[in-house]
Structures are given as C-alpha cells and as structure tokens.
Amino acid sequence: MADESSKSLKEQFWDPVAGFGVTFRxxxxxxxxxxxxxxxxPTAPRFHGRHQLNRWPDGLEKCIGCELCAWACPADAIYVxxxxxxxxxxxxxxxxxxxxxxxxxxxxxCILCGLCIEAxxxxxxxMTNEYELAxxxxxxxxxxxxxLLAPLLxxxxxxxHPMRLGDDEGAYYRGEFAxxxxxxxxxxx
Amino acid sequence: MTTTPEKTxxxxxxxDGIQVSVPKDTLVIRAAEQVGVQVPRFCxxxxxxxxxxxxxxxxxxxxxxxxxxxxKPQASCTLxxxxxxxxxxxxxxxxxxxxxxxxxxxxxxxxxLDCPVCDKGGECPLQNQAMSNxxxxxxxxxxxxxxxxxxxxxxxxxxDRERCVLCARCTRFSEQIAGDPFIALIExxxxxxxxxxxxxxxxxxxxxxxxxxxxxxxLTSADYRFRSxxxxxxxxxxxxxxxxxxxxxxxxxxxxxxMRRLAGNDPEVNEEWITDKDRFAFHYxxxxxxxxxxxxxxxxxxxxxxxxxxxxxxxxxxxxxAGASAVLTGGRVTAEDAYAYSKFARVALGTNDIDFRAxxxxxxxxxxxxxxxxxxxxVTYADLESASTVxxxxxxxxxxxxxxxxxxxxxxxxxxxxxxxxxxxxxPYASRGLAKMHGHLVRTAPGAEAAALDAMVExxxxxxxxxxxxxxxxxxxxxxxxxxxxxxxxxxxxARLAWVPRRAGDRGAVETGCLPNLLPGxxxxxxxxxxxxxxxxxxxxxxxxxPGRDADAIVAALASGELRGLVVSGVDxxxxxxxxxxxxxxxxxxxxxxxxxxxxxxxxxxxxxxxVAPVVDKAGMFVxxxxxPRTFEAVFSSPTSLPDLRILAGIxxxxxxxLGFRTVAEARAQMEDMGPWDGERAGLDGSPRxxxxxxxxxxxxxxxTWKLLVDNGSMQDGDKAYRxxxxxxxxxxxxxxxxxxxxxxxxTGDRGSVTLPAEVADLDDDVVWVPANSxxxxxxxxxxxxxxxxxxxxxxxx
Numbered sequence: 001m002a003d004e005s006s007k008s009l010k011e012q013f014w015d016p017v018a019g020f021g022v023t024f025r026x027x028x029x030x031x032x033x034x035x036x037x038x039x040x041x042p043t044a045p046r047f048h049g050r051h052q053l054n055r056w057p058d059g060l061e062k063c064i065g066c067e068l069c070a071w072a073c074p075a076d077a078i079y080v081x082x083x084x085x086x087x088x089x090x091x092x093x094x095x096x097x098x099x100x101x102x103x104x105x106x107x108x109x110c111i112l113c114g115l116c117i118e119a120x121x122x123x124x125x126x127m128t129n130e131y132e133l134a135x136x137x138x139x140x141x142x143x144x145x146x147x148l149l150a151p152l153l154x155x156x157x158x159x160x161h162p163m164r165l166g167d168d169e170g171a172y173y174r175g176e177f178a179x180x181x182x183x184x185x186x187x188x189x
Numbered sequence: 190m191t192t193t194p195e196k197t198x199x200x201x202x203x204x205d206g207i208q209v210s211v212p213k214d215t216l217v218i219r220a221a222e223q224v225g226v227q228v229p230r231f232c233x234x235x236x237x238x239x240x241x242x243x244x245x246x247x248x249x250x251x252x253x254x255x256x257x258x259x260x261k262p263q264a265s266c267t268l269x270x271x272x273x274x275x276x277x278x279x280x281x282x283x284x285x286x287x288x289x290x291x292x293x294x295x296x297x298x299x300x301x302l303d304c305p306v307c308d309k310g311g312e313c314p315l316q317n318q319a320m321s322n323x324x325x326x327x328x329x330x331x332x333x334x335x336x337x338x339x340x341x342x343x344x345x346x347x348x349d350r351e352r353c354v355l356c357a358r359c360t361r362f363s364e365q366i367a368g369d370p371f372i373a374l375i376e377x378x379x380x381x382x383x384x385x386x387x388x389x390x391x392x393x394x395x396x397x398x399x400x401x402x403x404x405x406x407x408l409t410s411a412d413y414r415f416r417s418x419x420x421x422x423x424x425x426x427x428x429x430x431x432x433x434x435x436x437x438x439x440x441x442x443x444x445x446x447x448m449r450r451l452a453g454n455d456p457e458v459n460e461e462w463i464t465d466k467d468r469f470a471f472h473y474x475x476x477x478x479x480x481x482x483x484x485x486x487x488x489x490x491x492x493x494x495x496x497x498x499x500x501x502x503x504x505x506x507x508x509x510x511a512g513a514s515a516v517l518t519g520g521r522v523t524a525e526d527a528y529a530y531s532k533f534a535r536v537a538l539g540t541n542d543i544d545f546r547a548x549x550x551x552x553x554x555x556x557x558x559x560x561x562x563x564x565x566x567x568v569t570y571a572d573l574e575s576a577s578t579v580x581x582x583x584x585x586x587x588x589x590x591x592x593x594x595x596x597x598x599x600x601x602x603x604x605x606x607x608x609x610x611x612x613x614x615x616x617p618y619a620s621r622g623l624a625k626m627h628g629h630l631v632r633t634a635p636g637a638e639a640a641a642l643d644a645m646v647e648x649x650x651x652x653x654x655x656x657x658x659x660x661x662x663x664x665x666x667x668x669x670x671x672x673x674x675x676x677x678x679x680x681x682x683x684a685r686l687a688w689v690p691r692r693a694g695d696r697g698a699v700e701t702g703c704l705p706n707l708l709p710g711x712x713x714x715x716x717x718x719x720x721x722x723x724x725x726x727x728x729x730x731x732x733x734x735x736p737g738r739d740a741d742a743i744v745a746a747l748a749s750g751e752l753r754g755l756v757v758s759g760v761d762x763x764x765x766x767x768x769x770x771x772x773x774x775x776x777x778x779x780x781x782x783x784x785x786x787x788x789x790x791x792x793x794x795x796x797x798x799x800x801v802a803p804v805v806d807k808a809g810m811f812v813x814x815x816x817x818p819r820t821f822e823a824v825f826s827s828p829t830s831l832p833d834l835r836i837l838a839g840i841x842x843x844x845x846x847x848l849g850f851r852t853v854a855e856a857r858a859q860m861e862d863m864g865p866w867d868g869e870r871a872g873l874d875g876s877p878r879x880x881x882x883x884x885x886x887x888x889x890x891x892x893x894t895w896k897l898l899v900d901n902g903s904m905q906d907g908d909k910a911y912r913x914x915x916x917x918x919x920x921x922x923x924x925x926x927x928x929x930x931x932x933x934x935x936x937t938g939d940r941g942s943v944t945l946p947a948e949v950a951d952l953d954d955d956v957v958w959v960p961a962n963s964x965x966x967x968x969x970x971x972x973x974x975x976x977x978x979x980x981x982x983x984x985x986x987x
Contacts, residue, residue, distance in 0.1 A: 084415050
C-alpha cells in the first residue's frame with residue numbers, strides 16, 4: 001500500500017470532498033422520486049398491461065375459444081377450453097358456434113409480450129394499461145374468465161342471451177350493426 | 190383395390206429428373222413418394238379406390254411413355270405409371286405448380302374462414318397444403334356460398350357442408366370399406382354436397398373413420414366438438430380394449446383427460462379403421478362412480494375407506510379365515526393381470542377354482558380351449574384374405590369382432606382376383622353384416638349348430654378344404670357338442686380353426702391359465718409333468734392337482750357353502766349364465782374381495798374393495814383372437830391407480846406367498862421366463878362332452894341372441910351421442926310369425942318377459958332373435974336362461 005506521505009496535495013485535500021459536489025448540486029435539482037403507490041402516473045398508451053376479454057356492444061363475448069392465444073403464448077401462460085353455443089336462450093355466450101368456456105391466464109408465467117393479442121382472430125383479447133399484478137399467493141395470480149372479461153357497459157347485457165345485433169355471426173364480424181346494443185329487452189327471460 | 194399384389198415386373202419412370210423403378214400399375218402420386226416428392230392431395234387415400242375427385246394432385250407429364258406428352262396437367266392419383274414416363278411435379282414444373290395453385294384457389298373460394306373454431310384446424314390437410322401449394326392471397330371478392338351448419342347426419346357425426354371440398358373420401362369409405370352407403374354426394378355443380386337420405390341417419394358402426402379421413406373439418410363428432418385443439422394434445426399409441434381384435438388406436442389426451450381416440454395404422458391388424466366403439470367409448474374411466482380408494486367392511490356393516498396396506502392385510506386375513514376360495518376374473522383383464530390372477534389362485538389360494546368366463550360357458554369349452562386354442566395361432570387377418578372359404582359359426586363379426594368383419598368384407602369383395610373369399614355363416618338368419626360380407630347363410634336354429642358343423646363336411650357346395658378357415662365364436666359354448674364338432678370338422682377337412690372371443694382379455698386369460706383346467710402357458714392341470722414344470726418355475730413345492738371348478742360350479746359351490754371365499758374382478762352378474770344365482774353366491778360367500786374400476790353391485794356386496802387401473806393408467810398386453818400379442822404403454826401415470834397384479838401381489842405378500850412381481854414389467858418378464866408348455870397338449874376326445882341341455886321345452890320359439898356392437902355395456906357409458914348411434918332393440922321373427930303376432934311382440938321366457946317392436950327376417954318359423962344387452966338388464970337377467978325357449982305373444986301397442 002502506498003504511504004500517506006507519498007500522496008499529492010490534490011489527493012490529500014481535494015479528492016475527499018470532491019464527491020460531495022454531486023450531492024450538493026443535486027440538492028438544487030428537481031426530485032425524480034415517484035411517490036408510488038400514493039401517486040400514480042399514467043403509462044404509455046400502448047403499455048402492455050393486464051389482458052381484457054372484450055365484448056360486443058350487446059354484451060356477448062368476442063372470445064370464440066379458439067385457443068390461438070394459448071398456441072401463440074411463448075410462456076404457456078394461457079389455458080382455454082372451448083364449448084358449443086346452443087340456440088336456446090341460456091346457451092349463447094358469443095356469436096357463432098363456439099365460445100371459450102374456460103379462460104385462464106397465469107400471471108406468474110405471463111411475460112406480457114402481447115403475442116396473444118396478435119394471434120386473436122376476433123380482437124377478443126386486448127391488453128389494458130393496468131400493471132399492478134402482484135399478490136401474496138400463487139392461486140390468485142391465475143386470472144379466470146370472470147376476472148378478465150371487460151365490464152358491462154351501458155346497453156350491454158350479461159350473457160348468456162341470444163344475438164341482439166344481427167341474425168348471424170357474420171353480421172357481428174362484418175360490423176353490420178348500426179346502433180349500439182338496444183337496451184330494455186322485451187324478450188322476457 | 191389397393192393391396193399391392195406380388196409383382197416382379199418393374200416399370201421405370203422419371204419423376205422430377207430422378208429415375209425410379211416401381212411395380213406396374215403404381216399410381217404416379219405414390220411413385221413420386223418414392224423419390225421423396227409429396228404431391229398435394231385430398232381425395233387420394235391408399236386404402237380407397239382412386240377417384241380423382243379433388244384435382245389437387247395435378248402434375249405435368251411431358252412424356253406418357255409413348256413419346257408424346259399430355260397437353261394438360263394430369264391428376265397423379267389416377268394415373269398409373271408407364272415405362273419411360275416422364276413426370277414433373279410442382280417441385281420442378283411451373284405448369285404443375287400453377288395448376289395446383291389454381292385448384293387450391295378454387296377449393297378455397299367457398300371454404301369458410303372459420304379455421305379458428307374448426308376442430309380440424311391445426312391438423313388440417315387443406316390448411317397445410319394451402320400454405321405449401323396455394324397462393325398467398327385470394328383474388329375472390331364475392332360472397333361465399335353458405336349452408337346452415339352443422340347438421341347431424343347421425344347422433345354422433347356432424348356435417349358442415351361449407352367446409353367440404355367434395356373429395357368423396359367419406360362416401361367412398363362408407364361404400365367400399367364399411368358397406369354402409371348411407372351417405373352420398375347429392376346435387377350438382379356448385380351446390381354439390383354430401384348428404385344423407387331423408388329420415389335415414391348415417392347408420393354405421395364405422396362412421397367415426399369418415400371423420401378421421403376427412404381432409405377438412407366437414408365431418409366432426411359430437412363427442413370431440415370444440416373439446417380441444419390438436420396442438421394441446423399428447424398422443425400415445427395404444428390398443429383398443431373393447432374386443433378381441435386388438436385394433437391399434439391413438440389416444441389423445443390433455444391435462445390428464447382423454448380427449449379423443451383415433452385409429453392407429455397397423456396394416457397387419459386393423460389397417461386404418463376402427464369401430465365407433467373403439468373410438469368413442471372411453472368415457473367409462475372418468476365416470477362419477479369410479480372407485481378412488483380401497484374400502485373395507487366395518488364392524489357396523491358399512492364400507493369405509495381404508496389405506497392400501499390395511500386393505501391388503503384385511504383381504505389376506507379374510508381369505509385365510511374363509512378357507513376354500515375361488516377367483517373370477519372377468520374377460521377384460523390384460524394378459525399380465527390375468528397371469529397374476531392365475532398365479533394368485535394357484536400359489537396364494539392353493540386352488541384351481543379360477544375362471545375368466547363371465548358368460549354362459551361349458552366344460553366342453555374349457556376342454557376345447559385347452560386342446561385347440563391355447564398356444565395356437567394358426568389364423569391371422571392376412572389368412573382371412575387368402576382363404577378360399579371362411580366359415581363362421583356362432584359369430585356375428587360386425588357386432589362381435591368388427592375388425593374381422595372389415596377384413597372379411599374386403600376379402601369377399603367380388604372385384605378381387607379369383608372372386609375373393611367365400612363367407613359362409615352358420616347363423617339363425619342373414620344379418621345385414623352377412624349381406625355386406627357377400628356371405629352365404631346356412632340357416633341354423635339355435636342349438637343345431639353342432640349338427641350344421643357336422644353336415645359341412647359333406648356339403649360340397651360350401652367346400653370346406655384345407656384352404657378354408659373356420660371361425661367359431663364364444664357363443665358356441667352354449668351349444669352342446671358344437672365346439673367339438675368344429676374341431677372335428679377342422680381335423681377332417683384340414684381347415685384351420687380359430688376361436689374368436691368377444692372380450693379383449695379372453696385370449697390372454699386362456700394363455701395365462703385363468704381356467705380350471707389350464708396353468709399358465711397352456712400347461713394342463715391334469716398333467717403331472719406340467720404341474721411340476723410350473724411349480725419349479727414359481728419356486729413352490731407343489732400345485733393343486735385336481736382340476737378346478739368353472740365359473741358356474743364356483744357359483745354353485747359358493748351357494749352350497751363348499752367354497753367360502755371369492756376374489757372377483759370385472760364380473761357383471763347380468764353377463765353370467767344365471768344372474769340371480771351369481772348374486773346369491775356373492776351374498777352367500779363369507780368373504781368377497783372385489784377388484785373393480787367402478788362401483789357395482791358386486792363392490793357394494795364385497796368385504797374388501799380395491800380400485801383397479803383402467804387401461805389408460807397401466808401398461809399391459811392384450812392377446813387378439815389370432816394369438817397375436819398386442820402390448821401397449823400407459824397413457825397416464827397415476828400413483829393411486831394400480832393394476833390388478835399389484836393388488837394381488839400385495840394380498841399375496843400378506844398371505845406369505847409372494848408372487849415375485851409388483852409391476853407390469855416384472856410380471857411380463859416372469860411370464861416370458863416361464864414360457865409356453867412344450868409337452869403334450871390336453872386332448873379333446875377324452876374330455877367330458879356336455880350332455881345335451883335337459884331344459885323344459887315350454888316355449889314354442891327357440892331364442893337366438895347376441896350382443897350388438899353398441900349396446901348397454903358398462904364400458905360404453907358416458908357418451909350420449911355414441912349410445913344414440915346404437916341400433917334400437919327389435920325382436921326379429923320370420924314372416925309367418927310376424928304376420929301372426931303383429932308389429933309389437935311380447936317374449937316370455939323362464940326369467941321374465943319383454944315387449945319389443947318386431948321386424949321380419951329370414952329366420953325359421955320357430956326362432957326369434959333379440960339383442961342380448963340392449964334392453965333392461967339383458968336377456969339372461971330379464972328373459973331366459975341360455976338355450977331355453979320362449980313364448981311369443983302379440984304385444985300391447987304402445
């Protein structure tokens with residue numbers, strides 16, 4: 001080790017206090033600390049957050065249970081089981097033949113890459129900006145279909161119910177419905 | 190059709206610049222496979238006759254072998270090779286590639302874009318070939334033709350006409366292979382579609398195969414509809430457990446559940462076809478009443494859950510205390526499990542009282558099995574095709590051994606060289622199945638089969654000779670003398686003889702000695718040398734000497750108190766020759782150990798109940814009616830689902846007579862070590878020939894019956910759509926009897942009566958046929974004892 005007397009004057013007197021210059025300068029700068037979770041800042045508009053399963057304007061689900069999201073998922077985080085829609089009033093969850101009976105996303109696995117969104121043929125699956133995906137146990141981080149479905153907006157009706165916007169699924173897919181979903185169902189259930 | 194006959198004359202052709210020699214009459218599409226070029230195709234199937242329906246396989250032929258080329262691209266699936274032919278496929282020819290892309294574009298014009306919801310999506314030849322041989326973009330901007338979708342063409346099969354590419358595979362399969370042409374191409378032009386007759390469903394035992402060979406998702410099954418996608422599934426090759434044919438299947442599962450089963454491809458056994466029973470009847474293993482844990486009977490008389498070691502100990506103690514005990518195994522066990530039962534009976538219980546036959550049987554049958562069946566495999570599926578005549582006795586192949594039915598239908602097709610195999614059936618009437626096999630009926634009333642077999646020798650018309658094959662069904666056991674007559678016919682004419690049981694485990698149980706007169710490997714119990722051989726192999730001092738009781742005698746001995754303990758597995762009392770007596774015997778037994786998959790009346794009456802693994806949970810081996818071993822691996826590994834042999838090993842260890850194996854692999858190794866008996870076989874002559882049944886001939890009609898392929902069997906539970914494809918129970922009568930009794934008849938036998946709709950068939954006037962297990966608890970429980978007669982009266986119209 002070098003002897004104390006071998007150091008130059010700069011080393012002996014300037015260097016020990018030079019580091020405090022940074023501290024001193026910073027005292028007059030704007031503070032960058034974010035007060036999360038007390039103050040929340042909005043994310044970028046296309047931030048990849050928690051998924052959402054969208055609905056048609058009448059409340060029917062857009063998901064057709066095709067599992068292409070599960071196929072696209074590089075982390076194997078999605079599990080889907082399809083089932084058949086039936087034409088009795090209690091049997092229709094989506095337009096067309098098939099709907100997703102079981103839909104799970106495991107947020108312990110999900111890397112929020114968004115490949116599932118690209119795979120979705122009906123734009124049923126999109127991502128929200130919600131990023132608070134933490135919990136104190138594993139089971140609650142497996143989101144079920146009811147956790148992922150978009151909330152019912154005014155005019156929407158909780159499925160199962162018949163197709164309100166058109167006679168067949170083609171009308172839905174081609175967007176051949178003018179007004180948003182009719183409200184006040186006359187067909188009593 | 191497509192069997193490649195032994196041809197030595199090779200033809201050399203040039204495909205994509207590569208010279209290849211292929212047998213004469215090979216189709217260009219297959220010759221191209223030889224040089225490694227896959228020509229896209231939809232309608233072409235190696236087991237169906239070429240048709241050239243889809244036009245996808247167009248290739249350019251600049252030289253047809255005569256120096257001149259075809260001016261336009263040719264369908265390679267209908268074009269046989271010619272010497273010197275030059276073929277350019279899409280790999281080297283712009284013309285062929287453009288032609289294929291054009292066809293693909295045409296096919297896709299009316300094909301809906303519903304791949305995401307289509308069951309075929311992900312394993313779809315149309316998807317794959319549209320990617321490999323289609324245009325990237327469609328030039329079609331009109332409206333696609335649509336149909337209502339899907340429509341049921343049977344309870345199980347759904348048709349989506351929009352998706353159909355009109356390849357005619359389904360209609361050709363139904364016509365050429367299954368012989369059930371209830372489905373056809375109808376209409377013309379752009380409206381052409383697959384259709385069924387009005388009010389006539391697609392009634393075929395083989396309808397599931399059309400779903401599998403459909404190259405698009407036009408045919409789907411109600412059972413698998415939307416259940417999963419191909420990329421979810423893990424496939425395991427396996428063997429069908431529903432009959433003794435050993436059909437190769439593929440089990441697709443997802444997350445511990447079987448999702449579907451498909452036909453495997455085994456040219457020596459089932460080719461690529463399986464029955465709907467093999468395909469759809471697998472839900473029985475996941476029914477709610479599946480047993481999950483061992484149970485023992487508590488002091489208060491109820492069954493309570495128990496640990497495995499406790500249940501082993503209680504079972505061992507109980508059997509020890511009961512003294513003389515017997516074993517009934519049922520016919521569904523694998524060969525390894527059957528071996529374990531056989532060894533358990535001899536070594537742990539010290540008895541030969543073991544029988545696998547949970548059905549009407551006879552001592553004559555046991556002797557027949559020991560002398561003519563065990564260790565013999567003289568007939569194979571291929572032999573059925575080369576035989577001059579196949580004689581069926583007591584066997585309805587379409588219902589009882591459907592893979593044999595398909596082979597015989599193929600063998601007997603009139604278009605085969607030499608006219609094909611003649612099928613002659615000794616049966617009460619000409620069934621639909623016999624007509625499809627182009628068969629000849631030797632009309633025989635039930636009970637008269639022995640005489641009919643004896644008469645066959647002189648029957649010049651039917652000409653049984655040494656190129657013939659005689660197939661006898663297990664039902665012949667109920668006819669005194671019939672099996673002996675069949676053996677005699679075989680001995681006198683040189684025709685080869687094979688015994689065709691109904692259940693998958695039957696032949697394996699014969700080979701492993703689940704019979705009162707046989708030890709494993711065909712060792713006769715009565716032969717001291719064989720006993721010593723088996724005892725040495727097992728390392729025990731001696732084995733029981735006296736031949737044991739068969740199942741009926743076991744039932745009688747349990748009722749009389751001679752036997753007090755019973756180990757019973759997979760036996761439904763309603764299948765046995767006297768259901769009431771079997772129930773009473775299980776009640777009367779002082780100690781019953783039941784090994785069962787699901788809760789049954791036997792497990793409810795048992796003192797110790799063990800759950801056993803279904804075939805998806807264990808490895809094993811079934812032996813087909815030919816004697817061909819068919820091994821399969823476990824689909825799932827479930828530590829709480831143990832095979833029968835592990836449970837028997839546990840009980841035997843508690844009895845201080847360990848069996849020497851605990852796993853399927855160890856049991857199989859021990860079986861192989863022990864090997865077959867090379868000494869003298871038991872003869873049939875000295876064996877007791879059952880005396881003719883001395884039943885009161887009260888009724889005026891003889892009762893003919895067998896089990897239909899799709900019936901009320903418990904292994905077919907759990908799939909409503911499948912069961913709905915079964916044929917409705919009817920009573921078949923002669924025209925005269927039908928005229929006398931009307932469209933609804935009531936049959937009354939010694940065990941009850943049943944009212945069924947009547948149908949006319951070419952039966953004798955004093956014979957009536959009913960399905961054995963399609964109504965109530967079955968014929969044996971609800972109608973009449975085997976071989977007895979019934980009365981027929983006019984039934985009340987409903």
